[in-house]
Amino acid sequence: MSQDVTRQDQRGNTSVTLKDIAIHAGVSRSTVSLVLRESPLVAERTRLKVQRSIKALGYVYNRGAATLRGSRTSTLGVVVYDIANPFFGAMVAGIDAALNREGYVSFLANSEDSPARQQRFLERMREHSVDGILLCPAEGTDPTLIDTIDNWGMACVQVLRHVAEPPFDYASANFHQGVCQAMDHLVGLGHRRIAFLGGHSEHSATRERWQGYKASLEHHQLTYQRSLRSTVTRCDGIVMIEQLMTESPAPTAVICHNDLVAFGAMLGLKRLGLIPGVDCAVIGTDDVEEASLSDPALTSIATHPYAIGEEAARLALRRIANPEGTREQVVLSPRLQIRNSCGAARPTSNVTLSNHAAGDHG
Amino acid sequence: MSQDVTRQDQRGNTSVTLKDIAIHAGVSRSTVSLVLRESPLVAERTRLKVQRSIKALGYVYNRGAATLRGSRTSTLGVVVYDIANPFFGAMVAGIDAALNREGYVSFLANSEDSPARQQRFLERMREHSVDGILLCPAEGTDPTLIDTIDNWGMACVQVLRHVAEPPFDYASANFHQGVCQAMDHLVGLGHRRIAFLGGHSEHSATRERWQGYKASLEHHQLTYQRSLRSTVTRCDGIVMIEQLMTESPAPTAVICHNDLVAFGAMLGLKRLGLIPGVDCAVIGTDDVEEASLSDPALTSIATHPYAIGEEAARLALRRIANPEGTREQVVLSPRLQIRNSCGAARPTSNVTLSNHAAGDHG
């Protein structure tokens, strides 16, 4: 070959384009493009010839150029509000796995529950023309945001929390049902004074837990009703349990907004000289990996973050493929993971470990 | 305005381009482009006029198109090997914060320590023409990969582990020093038989810990040397400690590859009827949020994942701005976070919580 088919960029990288391959294979650019996109129009002989040239020249597909003309970018934006929380780590792993199977890649942003940060990221995503957004809405998100994103031409799946009016695409756990399961368990163990340590923020995931608590109280005809609202860190768990246990009558069991609060509650009980699981039963929510590690091991409402991530990603891909399809809600049922924090069913040493080993994500 | 300046895409979205703005403002496309990029060439009056048109028409910058002609995409690829691990959650939060400040966004992938998955993702990143890569190399990564990425014209910063030959860009914690600090602490408490529960994988982060252990044994002239190599989950911690404690002589203290192994070791001690911190001291590595939560609270070598993430991202941005600059190694010094697992300095109830509250990332 005497012709020079490649060029160099400012850093000395050779850049092979469709045109170079077309010349090398002796066909037109159009044909090469068809081969790349696996069009059935191309004759077998031609396809093989072109594929050989692609290999020979070390061609790299340029998605930037393709995006300009085409309509898809094979990219998604993902917004979470606390990536440092192990729950979201598992969820992102699930998203990653589902997207990877379909050749998609995702931008990730951590809103830190700030609507302003969230907005900045979404606008950047728009400039990058992502095909869709997985949005765990920051607290205080304007409900019209979902419509706005839709008007931008991007599929939007709300995850864990929802702020818009139905119908919308949504993937989450059934928090209402989860709290009811925990209540049933406690009532079954003989508890009659069950308190709820919940979040104070105004969004769906908090609301659903409250509703579950109230509905279950009614269902079991319990008259003791006590709940505290606060932020949801370990410290808050300590503060809340210390307040509750000095009341009279004190609760005999608490259900917590998440595992962090539950860990705090157990620490708080110990500080008061009380034994978690004996003097007061404790149930958490999420079943993070660390739940099996506390002392006593924490009974928790398993919300399956990895599975939620997978479902959310798959729903987004469905919506991208069919933008006008009917909106879907994928709401997974939680499962109560029973351990020792509601009265020792088993001694500490028999803590279930195998289903929480690192790398075990279904 | 009688002219129709907008068009609609297949979903009914209006798409405003430079040309539309140029017409609206009565200038050329070139001028609008200069205004967008804040060029000092444009006269003040013109700039204001154009900016008004941009606002009026609701223009959205199209990065896909800009990328085609320009050289930067303002995107980065991030590869970690276990996003479900809280350590990486915190690290990714640090990366996100540093990139956000500079208008960058990042693609995230979870290699699950599979070089094949890692390779697939990197090739996708190449198609998307990211400006750089933050790579926590999967175990078994070919050392030439770093050069390959460099030849692709992308900045590559290795994070936590390094596989290439120097010089390279690298951000991590000083694991050698961290282990030495832990050893000093234990020796200061009177321990003479200190074992090491380490990783079996062959990469730099594991090697450096071993070297720290050996160097410190020599420095303190300790003759007892005992170490186990294994994978690094909680279960492995249990298995390893159970083996060690049945030996004679048994160690009086262990230093663990990470906090998960340390948690496992403490659980294992309890199973044997031994008390962690009394019958055997335990030190972990990383100081994840959960370290303050265990019983006893875990003394741990704090490796500051959030800060490592920030530093790695900033280093990548420096390298993108100056591709031919000299390679840098940013190696942060760890700090030994002393709690109760090496003999109770304080009662459990005084566990330090404030510096581990959610959202507190320096």
Add this chain to the structure above:
DNA sequence: GCTAACTTTTAGATCAATCTAAAAACAACC
């Protein structure tokens, strides 16, 4: 009023793909 030296603006090519509509190649049939 003319030239020189700036400052500001612009036309048109370019980047690397996709898409449309038409041309070319080939086969089958009368």
Add this chain to the structure above:
DNA sequence: GGTTGTTTTTAGATTGATCTAAAAGTTAGC
């Protein structure tokens, strides 16, 4: 050989921003 009907291939327009090189507009100096 010409017509019809497929199957393949292709030229050229298009996408939206950037870049280059030149044109147009200003100002200053003599």
